[in-house]
Amino acid sequence: MKKILVCQHVAHEVLGTLDPLLRRAGFRIRYVNFARSPQAEPALDGYRGLVVLGGPMSANHGDRFPFLTTEIRLIEEAMRRNLPVLGICLGAQLIAKTLGASVYPNREKEIGWFEVSPAAEAARDPLLRHLSGVENIFQWHGDTFDLPHRAAHLASSELCVNQAFRYGASVYGLQFHLEVDEPMIRRWLMVSENQTELASLGIDPAAIEAETPRYIGRLKELSERVFGEFIGLFGREKKLVRLPLR
Numbered sequence: 001m002k003k004i005l006v007c008q009h010v011a012h013e014v015l016g017t018l019d020p021l022l023r024r025a026g027f028r029i030r031y032v033n034f035a036r037s038p039q040a041e042p043a044l045d046g047y048r049g050l051v052v053l054g055g056p057m058s059a060n061h062g063d064r065f066p067f068l069t070t071e072i073r074l075i076e077e078a079m080r081r082n083l084p085v086l087g088i089c090l091g092a093q094l095i096a097k098t099l100g101a102s103v104y105p106n107r108e109k110e111i112g113w114f115e116v117s118p119a120a121e122a123a124r125d126p127l128l129r130h131l132s133g134v135e136n137i138f139q140w141h142g143d144t145f146d147l148p149h150r151a152a153h154l155a156s157s158e159l160c161v162n163q164a165f166r167y168g169a170s171v172y173g174l175q176f177h178l179e180v181d182e183p184m185i186r187r188w189l190m191v192s193e194n195q196t197e198l199a200s201l202g203i204d205p206a207a208i209e210a211e212t213p214r215y216i217g218r219l220k221e222l223s224e225r226v227f228g229e230f231i232g233l234f235g236r237e238k239k240l241v242r243l244p245l246r
Contacts, residue, residue: 001028002234005047007071008033009055009090012187016179017223018051025231034067041070044077048234049084052091054177056193058143059093059103072098084170084233089141092165092173099148099167108159109201110139112208113215116163116176121152126232127172128154128164130225136215137176137222138185140194144175170233178223182216185209 004027006015015022015029022029032042044050052071062068075098078085087095093103116137122128144160147153148167155164155176163175180188188194189205198205 002026003028003030003047004049004051005042005044005074006031007042007050007052007074007091008035009053009057010035012184012191013054013089014179014184015051015053016177016184017181017220018179018227021224021227021231025234027231034065034071038065038067040067042074044074044081044083047083050074050078050086052085052087052094054089054091054140057090059090059097059145068094079168079171082170084230085172086230087173088179089175089177090143092175093143093145095167095171095173096145096148096162096165099151101146101148101151103143103145105142106144106160109142110157110159111141111198111201111203112139113137113211114139114157114159114176116155116157118155119153121166122154122164125152125154125166127166127226127229130222130229131155135218135222137178137219138180138215139176140188141175145173172230178219178226181220182212185212185216 004022006029008031032040034040057065059068071094075085075095085095097103113136115134117134118128118131122131145162147162147165151165151167153165157163160175165173189209
């Protein structure tokens with residue numbers, strides 16, 4: 001059976017809408033939960049690709065969370081093997097860091113529904129071509145990153161220039177959360193640490209929940225199209241990817 005490796009950092013951040021799409025395509029999913037097993041040292045042997053999910057920590061906190069260094073090695077190894085890689089939020093930041101780009105606090109946190117605009121290159125990209133002009137997409141992040149050298153810039157928002165990028169043919173970093181559904185958003189709003197963060201920023205979780213029905217249908221449609229294209233990468237001819245020196 002085809003297998004895919006998924007790096008998880010907190011219990012409530014899972015594959016979401018990507019999960020059934022992968023299973024329908026015949027993938028067996030293995031989660032490595034670093035919150036539960038921080039000393040885990042997973043190998044990529046036998047896996048067809050890698051997905052790195054989000055989390056509340058910074059990609060720069062490898063001293064506090066040594067598993068982040070483990071994940072950077074995994075990302076590097078996946079790229080050497082020409083495996084498809086998808087990074088979501090923290091995962092995108094870890095891919096950027098692996099490629100030698102800086103990760104740092106964004107000028108303002110984006111939490112809730114924000115407008116995301118496709119860049120010019122998105123129209124020619126297999127995944128992000130499905131963005132139809134400005135889209136309202138769910139966000140929950142405080143950090144951002146510089147665009148890695150030789151990466152294709154795919155999307156931006158008013159508060160965050162680098163919302164999505166592609167490196168090579170099959171490595172994608174998405175700052176936004178295309179994978180969430182309505183129950184998942186409700187769970188995130190109920191997490192005590194998240195409630196503390198929202199309160200400190202003066203963000204009303206009820207306002208986020210009230211906006212969700214307006215945008216969630218389109219987000220589901222986008223997730224099926226974008227993630228469907230990502231799954232399609234597993235059948236494409238692999239090309240050599242040269243990694244930058246860090």
